[in-house]
Amino acid sequence: MDHLLPINFKPTSHVLKRAQYEAFAFSVLDGDIRVRNESHENPATHEYLVTVVNGIPATCECPADAAYEGPCKHRVAIAIRPRILELVTKVQVVADGGTRATDHYEPAESDQCECDKLDDGFPCWDCVRTGRKTLPET
Incomplete structure (x- = not known):
């Protein structure tokens, strides 16, 4: 799974494992991704916005992303799912006035x-x- 991660994107093994086995739901919103942890007892209270910059999940609103060194599980969950990153990148191109994502x-x-x-x-x-x-x- 490490081969899917960008260079300088070094999660701990604990974070990487959680990003793989927890049930996350993803929603693309204006070029960012809302990540909802469906594994939690109350998923609505565990929903965070992840900002993607140049194809890399750069920041997350969750408390762990600010409190600990390295990416949080929400950012890693996106990074290990290339189809989601591909989709958000296409949405960002459209939002920036590029060609329609479906043109290619x-x-x-x-x-x-x-x-x-x-x-x-x-x-x-x-x-x-x-x-x-x-x-x-x-």
Whole structure:
């Protein structure tokens, strides 16, 4: 798992383990990520905003991030999930006036498409949602 972490991003082994096994939920908000610890008895009170800078979870609102040296478990939980970092980076590009995130979509071999089963040339919802296809003009 260490191979996924950026250089100079050195969590303790305890923090790394917690980032892997605790049940986190992630929400992308204007280029930042809200991390909610669903493992906690009261998840609503354990929700923190993590700021991502240049593809690295840079800061977190949680008390541990300020109190201890090294990244907190929320930042590490994001760092070890490259798909989340990829998504937030695309959102940041759009927010900064760059190209649409879907302009550069390249489907993976495992992507399944249902478009050929639909009538009237309409794309399937998955293709619309991911930006592979757009709805026809009416």
